[in-house]
Amino acid sequence: MFTVYVLLPILQSIRISLYDWDGLGAMRWVGFGNYAELLSDDAFYVSLKNNLLWLALYLLAIPFGLATALFLNQTVFGIRLYKSLFFFPFVISQVVVGLIFTWFYAPDFGLLSALIKTLTGADIAVLADERFVTFGIIAAGLWPQAAYCMILYLTGLNTLNPEQVEAARMDGARGLAMLWHIVLPQLRPATFIALVVTVIGALRSFDLVSIMTAGGPYGSSRVLSYYMFEQALSEYGFRMGYGAAIAVVLFAIMMIFISLFLVRLLSRERGA
Numbered sequence: 001m002f003t004v005y006v007l008l009p010i011l012q013s014i015r016i017s018l019y020d021w022d023g024l025g026a027m028r029w030v031g032f033g034n035y036a037e038l039l040s041d042d043a044f045y046v047s048l049k050n051n052l053l054w055l056a057l058y059l060l061a062i063p064f065g066l067a068t069a070l071f072l073n074q075t076v077f078g079i080r081l082y083k084s085l086f087f088f089p090f091v092i093s094q095v096v097v098g099l100i101f102t103w104f105y106a107p108d109f110g111l112l113s114a115l116i117k118t119l120t121g122a123d124i125a126v127l128a129d130e131r132f133v134t135f136g137i138i139a140a141g142l143w144p145q146a147a148y149c150m151i152l153y154l155t156g157l158n159t160l161n162p163e164q165v166e167a168a169r170m171d172g173a174r175g176l177a178m179l180w181h182i183v184l185p186q187l188r189p190a191t192f193i194a195l196v197v198t199v200i201g202a203l204r205s206f207d208l209v210s211i212m213t214a215g216g217p218y219g220s221s222r223v224l225s226y227y228m229f230e231q232a233l234s235e236y237g238f239r240m241g242y243g244a245a246i247a248v249v250l251f252a253i254m255m256i257f258i259s260l261f262l263v264r265l266l267s268r269e270r271g272a
Helices: 002-016 033-038 042-058 061-072 079-091 094-105 111-120 133-157 162-170 175-186 188-203 207-212 224-232 240-271
Strands: none
Touching (some): 002 240, 033 240, 042 188, 042 224, 042 240, 061 079, 061 133, 079 133, 094 111, 094 133, 094 207, 133 188, 133 207, 162 175, 175 188, 207 224, 224 240
């Protein structure tokens, strides 16, 4: 199953990236021509820059999720309801998240626009401004991603060694000292999973870009996955080989980060 549905499609994508192909007609061998064209494609660099921006800011979901998990890891009345409300963003569709934030940013009736106008007197259309559009989409993505990280950390907090926590309390550890020296080391497995999933989610971001801006304005919010879709699979996309080359570049970036995480994890386990 893994070979048929994962390995073979990867190899097939690499093969297609070496051809000029419209998806229907004959395939014409171009070798690394598609990759050479990427080096002079301004839209590719804009998409790559936005992906790196996604990667840097999307990692904020991890500390946000940890802070929320610590806040919810209490035994008070109604805590299950609070946990459900915080987890709700993750279980709803990304399409719904995109629509909610599109309304939130709307310049005529959006809550954020109304707040900005009240404070500054100026109207700002977040999704129509090249300076802010990518940040606005990332903020929408952080909402459900932080909820997912929160669940991972809540699960990790339920498996803490109570003897270590009690011993630390007897030694006078409180607050940040307890968190840094006792809690966080035991949450490393949850942190690793949250880091890998968040990095992959940042690099393969597509849904929110498609729903909220369709890559606009003027292509300023494109990411690699959406640019690949535009070139190969959209209404006017016919360059399957070029789209496959973009996909291979995105896959290579993912593999670099995931390999670094795995090497670091294995080195820690051997050292332990």
